[in-house]
Protein backbone atom coordinates (compact mmCIF):
# COMPACT_ATOMS: atom_id res chain seq x y z
CA UNK A 359 0.00 0.00 0.00
CA UNK A 360 1.25 3.51 -0.82
CA UNK A 361 2.17 5.90 1.97
CA UNK A 362 1.09 8.92 0.00
CA UNK A 363 0.34 11.81 2.36
CA UNK A 364 -0.05 14.70 -0.11
CA UNK A 365 -2.27 14.64 -3.17
CA UNK A 366 -3.89 17.49 -5.06
CA UNK A 367 -7.39 16.64 -6.24
CA UNK A 368 -10.62 18.49 -6.85
CA UNK A 369 -13.60 16.21 -6.60
CA UNK A 370 -15.88 19.23 -7.16
CA UNK A 371 -14.83 19.47 -10.82
CA UNK A 372 -15.64 17.14 -13.72
CA UNK A 373 -15.37 14.21 -14.07
CA UNK A 374 -15.66 13.61 -10.30
CA UNK A 375 -18.47 16.08 -9.58
CA UNK A 376 -21.22 13.86 -10.95
CA UNK A 377 -19.73 10.71 -9.39
CA UNK A 378 -16.97 11.25 -6.82
CA UNK A 379 -17.10 7.67 -5.55
CA UNK A 380 -14.42 6.07 -7.80
CA UNK A 381 -12.01 8.78 -6.60
CA UNK A 382 -12.98 8.12 -2.95
CA UNK A 383 -12.34 4.39 -3.47
CA UNK A 384 -8.87 5.24 -4.81
CA UNK A 385 -8.19 7.52 -1.84
CA UNK A 386 -9.23 4.82 0.66
CA UNK A 387 -6.84 2.41 -1.04
CA UNK A 388 -3.87 4.67 -1.79
CA UNK A 389 -4.06 7.76 0.41
CA UNK A 390 -6.60 7.33 3.25
CA UNK A 391 -5.21 10.27 5.25
CA UNK A 392 -3.93 12.86 2.84
CA UNK A 393 -3.17 16.58 2.69
CA UNK A 394 -4.88 18.17 -0.30
CA UNK A 395 -3.21 21.50 -1.18
CA UNK A 396 -6.15 22.38 -3.48
CA UNK A 397 -8.31 22.86 -0.38
CA UNK A 398 -5.57 23.39 2.23
CA UNK A 399 -7.04 20.52 4.26
CA UNK A 400 -6.43 16.90 5.20
CA UNK A 401 -8.96 14.43 3.80
CA UNK A 402 -9.87 11.31 5.76
CA UNK A 403 -11.77 8.70 3.75
CA UNK A 404 -11.89 5.35 5.58
CA UNK A 405 -14.83 4.49 7.80
CA UNK A 406 -12.73 3.53 10.82
CA UNK A 407 -10.79 6.82 10.75
CA UNK A 408 -13.80 9.06 10.03
CA UNK A 409 -15.71 7.47 12.94
CA UNK A 410 -12.71 7.87 15.28
CA UNK A 411 -12.23 11.56 14.39
CA UNK A 412 -15.87 12.60 14.91
CA UNK A 413 -16.06 10.73 18.21
CA UNK A 414 -13.04 12.63 19.61
CA UNK A 415 -13.94 16.33 20.12
CA UNK A 416 -10.86 16.90 22.30
CA UNK A 417 -8.33 16.18 19.56
CA UNK A 418 -10.65 17.16 16.69
CA UNK A 419 -12.55 20.33 17.52
CA UNK A 420 -15.76 21.55 15.87
CA UNK A 421 -15.28 25.14 17.05
CA UNK A 422 -14.06 26.25 13.59
CA UNK A 423 -16.69 24.38 11.53
CA UNK A 424 -18.42 27.65 10.67
CA UNK A 425 -15.39 29.93 10.95
CA UNK A 426 -15.21 32.35 7.99
CA UNK A 427 -12.59 31.58 5.36
CA UNK A 428 -11.65 35.29 5.36
CA UNK A 429 -10.78 37.00 8.65
CA UNK A 430 -13.42 39.76 9.20
CA UNK A 431 -12.03 43.30 8.84
CA UNK A 432 -12.64 45.96 11.56
CA UNK A 433 -15.23 47.59 9.22
CA UNK A 434 -17.08 44.30 8.92
CA UNK A 435 -17.01 43.74 12.67
CA UNK A 436 -18.42 47.25 13.12
CA UNK A 437 -21.38 46.37 10.89
CA UNK A 438 -21.96 43.04 12.61
CA UNK A 439 -21.72 44.59 16.10
CA UNK A 440 -23.21 42.18 18.64
CA UNK A 441 -24.59 40.15 15.78
CA UNK A 442 -21.18 39.06 14.56
CA UNK A 443 -21.55 35.69 13.00
CA UNK A 444 -19.45 32.98 14.55
CA UNK A 445 -21.65 32.50 17.61
CA UNK A 446 -23.17 29.12 16.87
CA UNK A 447 -23.69 27.17 20.08
CA UNK A 448 -24.62 24.04 18.08
CA UNK A 449 -22.58 22.38 15.31
CA UNK A 450 -19.70 24.87 15.58
CA UNK A 451 -18.80 24.37 19.27
CA UNK A 452 -17.22 21.83 21.62
CA UNK A 453 -18.11 20.47 25.07
CA UNK A 454 -19.00 21.81 27.62
CA UNK A 455 -20.83 24.70 25.83
CA UNK A 456 -22.08 22.30 23.16
CA UNK A 457 -23.20 19.64 25.66
CA UNK A 458 -25.53 21.99 27.54
CA UNK A 459 -27.09 23.55 24.42
CA UNK A 460 -27.47 20.21 22.66
CA UNK A 461 -29.13 18.66 25.73
CA UNK A 462 -31.75 21.43 25.69
CA UNK A 463 -32.27 21.19 21.92
CA UNK A 464 -32.78 17.40 22.16
CA UNK A 465 -35.41 18.03 24.87
CA UNK A 466 -37.13 20.57 22.62
CA UNK A 467 -37.24 18.10 19.71
CA UNK A 468 -38.73 15.46 21.99
CA UNK A 469 -41.53 17.87 23.01
CA UNK A 470 -44.90 16.09 22.73
CA UNK A 471 -46.63 18.89 20.84
CA UNK A 472 -44.00 18.78 18.15
CA UNK A 473 -43.98 15.06 17.37
CA UNK A 474 -47.77 14.91 17.37
CA UNK A 475 -48.09 17.76 14.89
CA UNK A 476 -45.34 17.22 12.37
CA UNK A 477 -46.17 13.84 10.83
CA UNK A 478 -49.74 14.60 9.65
CA UNK A 479 -48.58 18.03 8.51
CA UNK A 480 -45.74 16.54 6.42
CA UNK A 481 -48.19 14.04 4.90
CA UNK A 482 -50.63 16.83 3.98
CA UNK A 483 -47.96 19.06 2.40
CA UNK A 484 -46.43 16.16 0.48
CA UNK A 485 -49.81 15.21 -0.90
CA UNK A 486 -50.59 18.82 -1.84
CA UNK A 487 -47.28 19.17 -3.71
CA UNK A 488 -47.92 15.96 -5.69
CA UNK A 489 -51.45 17.22 -6.52
CA UNK A 490 -49.70 20.09 -8.32
CA UNK A 491 -48.06 17.89 -10.99
CA UNK A 492 -49.52 14.36 -10.80
CA UNK A 493 -51.70 14.75 -13.90
CA UNK A 494 -48.93 16.33 -16.04
CA UNK A 495 -47.05 13.05 -16.56
CA UNK A 496 -43.70 14.77 -16.02
CA UNK A 497 -42.06 17.34 -13.74
CA UNK A 498 -38.73 18.70 -12.60
CA UNK A 499 -38.91 17.20 -9.12
CA UNK A 500 -36.21 19.26 -7.39
CA UNK A 501 -37.98 22.61 -7.87
CA UNK A 502 -41.51 21.17 -7.71
CA UNK A 503 -41.02 18.81 -4.77
CA UNK A 504 -37.63 18.29 -3.09
CA UNK A 505 -37.05 22.03 -2.49
CA UNK A 506 -40.52 23.22 -1.45
CA UNK A 507 -41.22 20.32 0.94
CA UNK A 508 -38.48 21.13 3.51
CA UNK A 509 -39.19 24.87 3.12
CA UNK A 510 -42.83 24.27 4.07
CA UNK A 511 -41.83 21.95 6.94
CA UNK A 512 -39.28 24.49 8.20
CA UNK A 513 -41.92 27.23 8.09
CA UNK A 514 -44.26 25.10 10.20
CA UNK A 515 -41.57 23.81 12.55
CA UNK A 516 -40.29 27.28 13.47
CA UNK A 517 -43.57 29.19 13.22
CA UNK A 518 -42.25 31.38 10.36
CA UNK A 519 -44.96 32.54 7.93
CA UNK A 520 -44.52 30.83 4.55
CA UNK A 521 -44.50 34.25 2.88
CA UNK A 522 -41.26 35.04 4.75
CA UNK A 523 -39.44 31.80 3.99
CA UNK A 524 -37.98 33.09 0.73
CA UNK A 525 -36.35 35.92 2.64
CA UNK A 526 -35.12 33.51 5.33
CA UNK A 527 -33.63 31.26 2.67
CA UNK A 528 -31.85 34.25 1.11
CA UNK A 529 -30.45 35.27 4.51
CA UNK A 530 -29.19 31.70 5.02
CA UNK A 531 -27.53 31.78 1.59
CA UNK A 532 -25.96 35.17 2.39
CA UNK A 533 -24.60 33.84 5.66
CA UNK A 534 -23.09 30.82 3.89
CA UNK A 535 -21.50 33.16 1.32
CA UNK A 536 -19.99 35.33 4.06
CA UNK A 537 -18.59 32.28 5.84
CA UNK A 538 -17.45 30.19 2.89
CA UNK A 539 -16.83 32.69 0.08
CA UNK A 540 -13.68 34.56 -0.92
CA UNK A 541 -15.18 37.95 -1.75
CA UNK A 542 -14.31 41.63 -2.15
CA UNK A 543 -14.80 43.77 0.96
CA UNK A 544 -17.73 45.70 -0.52
CA UNK A 545 -19.75 42.56 -1.16
CA UNK A 546 -18.92 41.22 2.29
CA UNK A 547 -20.23 44.43 3.87
CA UNK A 548 -23.51 43.91 2.04
CA UNK A 549 -23.71 40.32 3.28
CA UNK A 550 -22.92 41.45 6.83
CA UNK A 551 -25.88 43.86 6.71
CA UNK A 552 -28.04 40.97 5.58
CA UNK A 553 -26.90 38.92 8.59
CA UNK A 554 -27.77 41.76 10.96
CA UNK A 555 -31.28 41.86 9.42
CA UNK A 556 -31.56 38.07 9.84
CA UNK A 557 -30.54 38.26 13.50
CA UNK A 558 -33.12 41.03 14.08
CA UNK A 559 -35.75 38.82 12.46
CA UNK A 560 -34.82 35.82 14.64
CA UNK A 561 -34.78 37.94 17.81
CA UNK A 562 -38.26 39.21 16.95
CA UNK A 563 -39.36 35.61 16.28
CA UNK A 564 -38.13 34.56 19.75
CA UNK A 565 -39.75 37.56 21.48
CA UNK A 566 -43.01 36.92 19.67
CA UNK A 567 -42.95 33.27 20.79
CA UNK A 568 -42.19 34.33 24.37
CA UNK A 569 -45.28 36.55 24.30
CA UNK A 570 -47.46 34.07 22.37
CA UNK A 571 -46.32 30.47 22.93
CA UNK A 572 -47.47 28.08 20.20
CA UNK A 573 -46.98 24.42 19.36
CA UNK A 574 -43.68 24.63 17.47
CA UNK A 575 -39.96 24.13 17.98
CA UNK A 576 -39.24 27.76 18.92
CA UNK A 577 -41.60 27.53 21.90
CA UNK A 578 -40.15 24.13 22.82
CA UNK A 579 -36.62 25.63 22.71
CA UNK A 580 -37.65 28.57 24.90
CA UNK A 581 -39.29 26.25 27.41
CA UNK A 582 -36.64 23.48 27.38
CA UNK A 583 -35.20 22.86 30.86
CA UNK A 584 -32.53 20.48 32.19
CA UNK A 585 -31.68 19.95 35.83
CA UNK A 586 -28.84 22.17 37.02
CA UNK A 587 -28.63 24.00 33.66
CA UNK A 588 -29.77 27.50 32.79
CA UNK A 589 -32.31 27.70 29.94
CA UNK A 590 -31.25 29.04 26.54
CA UNK A 591 -31.06 32.85 26.60
CA UNK A 592 -32.14 34.99 23.66
CA UNK A 593 -28.67 35.20 22.10
CA UNK A 594 -28.22 31.43 22.36
CA UNK A 595 -31.69 30.88 20.94
CA UNK A 596 -30.90 33.12 17.96
CA UNK A 597 -27.55 31.35 17.26
CA UNK A 598 -29.18 27.93 17.66
CA UNK A 599 -32.10 28.83 15.40
CA UNK A 600 -29.65 30.00 12.77
CA UNK A 601 -27.98 26.58 12.67
CA UNK A 602 -31.25 24.65 12.92
CA UNK A 603 -32.97 26.54 10.11
CA UNK A 604 -29.90 26.41 7.92
CA UNK A 605 -29.36 22.67 8.63
CA UNK A 606 -33.00 21.74 8.03
CA UNK A 607 -33.65 22.54 4.39
CA UNK A 608 -30.81 21.97 1.88
CA UNK A 609 -29.89 18.67 3.55
CA UNK A 610 -33.43 17.34 3.28
CA UNK A 611 -33.81 18.57 -0.32
CA UNK A 612 -30.66 16.69 -1.26
CA UNK A 613 -31.70 13.58 0.67
CA UNK A 614 -34.88 13.40 -1.41
CA UNK A 615 -33.06 14.22 -4.68
CA UNK A 616 -30.27 11.67 -4.17
CA UNK A 617 -32.69 8.96 -3.03
CA UNK A 618 -34.85 9.52 -6.13
CA UNK A 619 -31.83 9.30 -8.43
CA UNK A 620 -30.68 5.99 -6.89
CA UNK A 621 -34.18 4.47 -6.90
CA UNK A 622 -34.99 5.59 -10.43
CA UNK A 623 -31.71 4.19 -11.73
CA UNK A 624 -32.27 0.77 -10.11
CA UNK A 625 -34.38 -1.43 -12.40
CA UNK A 626 -37.69 -2.41 -10.76
CA UNK A 627 -37.07 -0.44 -7.56
CA UNK A 628 -39.89 2.10 -8.07
CA UNK A 629 -42.42 -0.70 -8.48
CA UNK A 630 -41.07 -2.54 -5.42
CA UNK A 631 -41.61 0.55 -3.27
CA UNK A 632 -45.18 0.83 -4.64
CA UNK A 633 -45.92 -2.83 -3.93
CA UNK A 634 -44.15 -3.05 -0.57
CA UNK A 635 -44.17 0.40 1.06
CA UNK A 636 -42.99 -1.19 4.31
CA UNK A 637 -39.47 -1.38 2.78
CA UNK A 638 -39.31 2.43 2.35
CA UNK A 639 -37.55 3.36 5.65
CA UNK A 640 -34.82 0.75 4.93
CA UNK A 641 -34.46 1.87 1.31
CA UNK A 642 -34.10 5.48 2.48
CA UNK A 643 -31.22 4.45 4.78
CA UNK A 644 -29.59 2.57 1.92
CA UNK A 645 -30.00 5.62 -0.33
CA UNK A 646 -28.34 7.84 2.31
CA UNK A 647 -25.52 5.30 2.69
CA UNK A 648 -25.05 5.09 -1.07
CA UNK A 649 -25.11 8.82 -1.84
CA UNK A 650 -24.84 10.95 1.30
CA UNK A 651 -26.53 14.40 1.15
CA UNK A 652 -23.89 15.73 3.60
CA UNK A 653 -20.63 14.49 2.10
CA UNK A 654 -18.43 15.51 4.99
CA UNK A 655 -17.53 18.09 7.62
CA UNK A 656 -14.42 19.80 8.92
CA UNK A 657 -12.65 19.45 12.24
CA UNK A 658 -9.64 21.38 13.54
CA UNK A 659 -6.76 19.45 15.09
CA UNK A 660 -6.29 20.47 18.75
CA UNK A 661 -2.89 18.83 19.31
CA UNK A 662 -0.23 17.22 17.08
CA UNK A 663 -1.54 13.74 16.39
CA UNK A 664 -1.48 10.73 14.11
CA UNK A 665 -4.36 9.36 12.09
CA UNK A 666 -3.65 5.88 10.72
CA UNK A 667 0.01 6.58 11.51
CA UNK A 668 0.11 9.79 9.47
CA UNK A 669 1.31 12.85 11.42
CA UNK A 670 -1.25 15.68 11.31
CA UNK A 671 -0.14 18.93 12.96
CA UNK A 672 -2.01 21.01 15.56
CA UNK A 673 -4.18 23.66 13.91
CA UNK A 674 -4.63 21.67 10.66
CA UNK A 675 -8.11 21.35 9.21
CA UNK A 676 -9.39 17.85 8.57
CA UNK A 677 -12.28 17.02 6.27
CA UNK A 678 -13.99 13.77 7.22
CA UNK A 679 -15.64 12.23 4.17
CA UNK A 680 -18.93 10.72 5.34
CA UNK A 681 -19.81 9.92 1.71
CA UNK A 682 -16.66 7.80 1.38
CA UNK A 683 -16.93 6.20 4.83
CA UNK A 684 -20.41 4.96 3.90
CA UNK A 685 -18.89 2.91 1.07
CA UNK A 686 -16.48 1.33 3.56
CA UNK A 687 -18.79 0.15 6.36
CA UNK A 688 -17.75 -3.02 8.18
CA UNK A 689 -19.76 -6.06 7.12
CA UNK A 690 -21.36 -4.42 4.06
CA UNK A 691 -20.90 -6.61 0.98
CA UNK A 692 -20.56 -5.03 -2.44
CA UNK A 693 -20.69 -1.49 -1.02
CA UNK A 694 -20.48 0.27 -4.41
CA UNK A 695 -23.91 -1.16 -5.31
CA UNK A 696 -27.26 0.43 -4.38
CA UNK A 697 -29.28 -2.51 -3.07
CA UNK A 698 -32.85 -1.93 -1.92
CA UNK A 699 -32.96 -5.36 -0.29
CA UNK A 700 -29.94 -4.63 1.91
CA UNK A 701 -30.63 -4.85 5.64
CA UNK A 702 -29.74 -1.30 6.54
CA UNK A 703 -27.13 -1.10 9.32
CA UNK A 704 -25.91 2.18 10.82
CA UNK A 705 -24.07 4.55 8.48
CA UNK A 706 -22.52 8.01 8.73
CA UNK A 707 -24.96 10.08 6.68
CA UNK A 708 -26.14 11.87 9.85
CA UNK A 709 -22.65 11.92 11.37
CA UNK A 710 -21.76 10.18 14.63
CA UNK A 711 -20.66 11.08 18.14
CA UNK A 712 -21.42 14.32 19.99
CA UNK A 713 -22.62 16.19 16.88
CA UNK A 714 -24.89 13.44 15.52
CA UNK A 715 -27.70 15.17 13.63
CA UNK A 716 -30.48 16.35 15.95
CA UNK A 717 -32.91 16.46 13.01
CA UNK A 718 -32.30 12.86 11.88
CA UNK A 719 -35.67 11.57 12.99
CA UNK A 720 -37.55 14.43 11.38
CA UNK A 721 -35.56 14.01 8.15
CA UNK A 722 -36.30 10.26 8.11
CA UNK A 723 -40.03 10.93 8.55
CA UNK A 724 -39.95 13.52 5.74
CA UNK A 725 -37.98 11.22 3.43
CA UNK A 726 -40.18 8.18 4.07
CA UNK A 727 -43.42 10.09 3.53
CA UNK A 728 -41.99 11.70 0.38
CA UNK A 729 -40.99 8.34 -1.14
CA UNK A 730 -44.28 6.75 -0.14
CA UNK A 731 -46.39 9.52 -1.69
CA UNK A 732 -44.33 9.71 -4.91
CA UNK A 733 -44.10 5.96 -5.57
CA UNK A 734 -47.79 5.44 -4.78
CA UNK A 735 -49.05 8.23 -7.01
CA UNK A 736 -46.62 8.39 -9.95
CA UNK A 737 -47.01 5.07 -11.78
CA UNK A 738 -44.05 3.82 -13.82
CA UNK A 739 -41.85 6.83 -12.99
CA UNK A 740 -38.54 7.07 -14.86
CA UNK A 741 -35.74 9.59 -15.40
CA UNK A 742 -36.57 11.72 -18.46
CA UNK A 743 -33.95 12.64 -21.06
CA UNK A 744 -30.40 11.35 -21.52
CA UNK A 745 -28.51 14.41 -20.29
CA UNK A 746 -26.19 13.65 -17.36
CA UNK A 747 -27.34 15.08 -14.03
CA UNK A 748 -25.63 18.22 -12.82
CA UNK A 749 -24.47 18.90 -9.25
CA UNK A 750 -23.52 22.11 -7.42
CA UNK A 751 -19.78 22.07 -6.60
CA UNK A 752 -20.16 22.20 -2.82
CA UNK A 753 -17.71 20.56 -0.40
CA UNK A 754 -20.38 19.69 2.16
CA UNK A 755 -23.70 19.35 0.35
CA UNK A 756 -24.37 17.00 -2.56
CA UNK A 757 -27.56 16.76 -4.59
CA UNK A 758 -28.76 17.10 -8.20
CA UNK A 759 -29.61 20.63 -9.37
CA UNK A 760 -32.52 19.33 -11.46
CA UNK A 761 -34.31 16.00 -11.80
CA UNK A 762 -36.63 15.56 -14.77
CA UNK A 763 -38.95 12.64 -14.22
CA UNK A 764 -41.78 11.26 -16.38
CA UNK A 765 -44.57 8.79 -15.45
CA UNK A 766 -47.72 7.22 -16.87
CA UNK A 767 -50.99 9.07 -16.55
CA UNK A 768 -54.19 7.03 -17.04
CA UNK A 769 -56.01 8.31 -20.17
CA UNK A 770 -59.60 8.01 -18.82
Ligand code: HEM
Pocket residue numbers: 412420423448449450460601602603605606607609610613651652655656680706707708709710712713714715716717718720721
Ligand atom coordinates in the same frame (compact mmCIF):
# COMPACT_ATOMS: atom_id res chain seq x y z
C1 HEM B 1 -31.35 14.33 5.35
C2 HEM B 1 -31.25 15.40 6.03
C3 HEM B 1 -30.09 15.68 6.94
C4 HEM B 1 -28.80 15.24 6.86
C5 HEM B 1 -28.17 14.35 5.82
C6 HEM B 1 -28.10 15.80 8.00
C7 HEM B 1 -26.76 15.56 8.28
C8 HEM B 1 -26.11 16.00 9.40
C9 HEM B 1 -24.76 15.66 9.76
C10 HEM B 1 -23.83 14.77 8.95
C11 HEM B 1 -24.47 16.25 10.94
C12 HEM B 1 -23.17 16.11 11.74
C13 HEM B 1 -22.26 17.29 11.53
C14 HEM B 1 -20.92 17.12 12.22
O1 HEM B 1 -20.56 16.02 12.67
O2 HEM B 1 -20.19 18.13 12.31
C15 HEM B 1 -25.64 17.01 11.32
C16 HEM B 1 -25.74 17.80 12.44
C17 HEM B 1 -26.82 18.61 12.70
N1 HEM B 1 -28.04 18.60 12.04
FE1 HEM B 1 -28.56 17.50 10.44
N2 HEM B 1 -28.96 16.58 8.70
C18 HEM B 1 -30.20 16.51 8.11
C19 HEM B 1 -31.36 17.11 8.52
C20 HEM B 1 -31.45 17.96 9.59
C21 HEM B 1 -32.66 18.61 10.01
C22 HEM B 1 -34.03 18.41 9.39
C23 HEM B 1 -32.31 19.40 11.07
C24 HEM B 1 -33.15 20.31 11.92
C25 HEM B 1 -34.42 20.41 11.93
C26 HEM B 1 -30.88 19.22 11.33
C27 HEM B 1 -30.16 19.85 12.28
C28 HEM B 1 -28.84 19.55 12.61
C29 HEM B 1 -28.12 20.20 13.69
C30 HEM B 1 -28.62 21.32 14.58
C31 HEM B 1 -26.86 19.60 13.74
C32 HEM B 1 -25.72 19.92 14.72
C33 HEM B 1 -25.85 19.03 15.94
C34 HEM B 1 -24.78 19.26 16.95
O3 HEM B 1 -23.82 20.02 16.72
O4 HEM B 1 -24.89 18.68 18.03
N3 HEM B 1 -30.42 18.34 10.39
N4 HEM B 1 -26.63 16.82 10.37
